[in-house]
Amino acid sequence: MRRVPGPSPEPLFLASATRLIEHDAAAALPAHTLMARAGTAVAELALALAPHARHVWVACGPGNNGGDGLMAASRLHQWHRTRHTGTQITVTFCGEPDRLPDDAANAWQQLQASGLAVSEHPPEEFDLAIDALLGIGARRRPEGRLAEHLQQLRQTSATVLCVDVPSQLDGDTGAAWSNGGLPRTPPGPRHTLSLLTLKPGLFTADGRDAAGTVWFDELGIQPPTATPDARLFVPEHATPTRPHATHKGRQGDVIVLGGQHIDLNGASMVGAALLAGRAALHAGAGRVFVGLLADTQHPIAWDPASPELMLRQPDTLLNPTLLAHACVVCGCGGGEAVEAVLPGLLEHAPRLVLDADALNRIAESPALGRQLKQRRQRDAVTVMTPHPLEAARLLGSSTTQIMGNRLQAARTLSETWGTVCVLKGSGTVSATPRLPPLINASGDPALATAGTGDVLAGLIGAALAAIPDNLDDETLLTTVATAVHRHGLHAEQWSQNHPGRPMVAGWLAAQG
Ligand SMILES: NC(=O)C1=CN([C@@H]2O[C@H](COP(=O)(O)OP(=O)(O)OC[C@H]3O[C@@H](n4cnc5c(N)ncnc54)[C@H](O)[C@@H]3O)[C@@H](O)[C@H]2O)[C@@H](O)CC1
Ligand SMILES: Nc1ncnc2c1ncn2[C@@H]1O[C@H](COP(=O)(O)OP(=O)(O)O)[C@@H](O)[C@H]1O
Incomplete structure (x- = not known):
């Protein structure tokens, strides 16, 4: 058993693939072995998490997830009885013993043999709860007694250890089953032991809040050889160091086009473009040019906080020779003015990051959409970085639908437009056609503040500017996901060093 994430990417499997893996594993072992191992693993983690618990509630459901709980309860009961600890175990069961699947029925018999009776009601007080109500078999919103037990588990400030998948969560998508989502702040420590x-779903959408700290036990089975449905991404390689004899022209140029001026319609979004530019600069781009859009009446000539940025009239940056050697970040604070530069960029920029208003304009314009799709045929690199609302506009759906299946949404966006798609939010998903998507393992709620998306666009721009041409899809996806990971890691470092204090995007941009 180990804690997740580890030092390298982790393969992730949907319920359908997990069932095939379970089927093959079970066929190669004596009957009930997997569930016996699962129960032992749950009991061991429960003892490690709350060694001095006086009262443990094991909440079991009607299927094999409940079977894991019944098995764990037998193990815990045996452990405490032989050591005379006095710890009380209360087991509840929402289901019908006669209708339990085979493995769970065996676990039920073992519980009966252990002498531990099943209780009608959860205990009034407990210091550890084991959530074994539903696992990957959950298919709808819980109701009745099971829903009541789930509600108690959601609201308790005691430690909760979820077996396999939190019962309130769809393990494939990370969407909560419950109406109204999860409590804003989980009231107590949460752990999940994935089996x-x-x-x-443990790592995106509602997954991180519901699962808490994730642990993993392979149950003694060799890692599956099947292609995973997704990967939990952490970078494996350190950023390469620069050779001594280098110069700024070799580090890559970034051009930021965005930041609509206040003259246009009274709403300035200049800061967004400057944040992207600063982030690119701090991430190591050799030169960063910023073209502020609609900046005609009172041109801004320099950024006092980042005098290294080179501000230019946008027209001068649309020069194909300059574009050919740069990565363009387009859209941050671009407003409506971004529409004027998009056709030229889609045609001539070999590396392009499309954010915010660039995405909104493309969502509205079939002509721009066609131009975007043609880029892949020319081997031009495009990364789009939508948040869920922008993704919904692009797919003609709603944020609820996007959040209902973030992996699928990122995949559909990347396949529809032939781009790398970075669907932002808790557990950012990076996808490219035909490869398993990557769920970012870093990041925290400190990022939920204006401008952090602009910073991310700048970081991705700098990363793309620095890589050689004609990279394969996998390296490209990894390059983008590494920038996403770095962005999240900086936020985690802020939260660690400044507990309770809000982070601002300007600080994040300066971390590079
Ligand atoms: N069979 C085995 O040896 C192993 C089983 N494992 C466990 O088995 C789980 C999967 O077991 P199952 O396929 O039985 O699925 P679950 O136990 O997750 O749930 C299926 C049962 O719950 C009912 N159900 C689904 N949604 C419900 C709802 N909203 N309200 C009320 N009842 C609902 C179904 O009708 C079915 O009876 C895994 O998540 C894992 O915990 C793992 O431990 C691996 C080994
Ligand atoms: N709760 C969260 N956990 C992890 N990352 C988050 C969270 N909230 C926001 N983020 C990240 O912060 C960034 C916000 O981007 P975006 O919504 O485009 O903001 P803006 O347009 O203001 O720059 C994205 O990278 C997103 O993934």
Whole structure:
């Protein structure tokens, strides 16, 4: 058993793939072995998390997830009885013993043999709860007694250890089953022990809040050889160091086009473009040019906080020779003015990051959409970085639908437009056609503040500016995901060093 994430990317499997893996593993072992191992693993982690618990509630459901709980309860009961600890175990069961699947029925018999009776009601007080109500078999919003037990688990300030997948969560998507989402702040420590495979829903959408700290036990089975449905991404390689004899022309140029001027319609978004530019600069771009859009009446000539940025009239930056050697970041604070530069960029920029208003304009314009799709045929590199609302506009759907299946949404966006798609939010998903998407393992709620998306666009721009031409899809995806990971890691470092204090995007941009 180990804590997740580890030092390298982790394969993630949907419920359908997990069932095939479970089927093959079970066929190669004596009957009930997997569930016996699962129960032991749950009991061991429970003891490690709350060694001095006086009262443990094991909440079991009607299927094999409940079977894991019944098995864990037998193990815990045996452990405490032989050591005379006095710890009380209360087991509840929402289901019908006669209708339990085979493995769980065996676990039920073992519980009966252990002498531990099943209780009608959860205990009034407990210091550890084991959530074994529903796992990957959950298919709808819980109701009745099971829903009541789930509600108690959601609201308790005691430690909760979820078996395989939190019962309130769809393990494939990370969407909560419950109406109204999860409590804003989980009231107590939360842990999830994922069994046999890691599931993508633990790491995106509502997954991180519901699962808490994730642990993984393979149950003694060799890692699956099947292609995973997704990967939990952490970078494996350190950023390469620069050779001594280098110069700024070799580090890559970034051009930022965005930051609509206040003259246009009374709303300035200049800061967004400057944040992207600063982030690119601090991430190591050799030169960063910024073209502020609609900046005609009172041109801004320099950024006092970042005098290294080179501000230019946008027209001068649309020069194909300059574009050919640069990565363009387009859209940050671009407003409506971005429409004027998009056709030229889609045609001539070999490396392009499309953010915010660039995405909104493309969502509205079939002609721009066609131009975007043609880029892949020319091997031009395009990364789009939508947040869920921008993604919904691009797909003609709603944020609820996007959040209902973030992996699918990122995949559809990347396949529809032939781009790398970075669907932002808790557990940012980076996808490219035909490869398993990557769920970012870093990041925290400190990022939920204006401008951090602009910073991310700048970081991705600098990363793309620095890589050689004609990279394969996998390296490109990894390059983008590494920038996403770095962005999240900086936020985590802020939260660690400044607990409770809000982070601002300007600070993040300066971390590079
Ligand atoms: N069979 C085995 O040896 C192993 C099983 N494992 C466990 O088995 C789980 C999967 O078991 P199952 O396929 O039985 O699925 P679950 O136990 O997750 O749930 C299926 C049961 O819950 C019911 N159900 C689904 N949604 C419900 C809802 N909203 N309200 C009320 N009832 C609902 C279904 O009708 C079915 O009876 C895994 O998540 C894992 O915990 C793992 O431990 C690996 C080994
Ligand atoms: N709760 C969160 N956990 C992790 N990352 C988050 C969270 N909230 C926001 N982020 C990240 O912060 C950034 C916000 O981007 P975006 O919504 O485009 O903001 P803006 O347009 O103001 O720059 C994205 O990278 C997103 O993934």
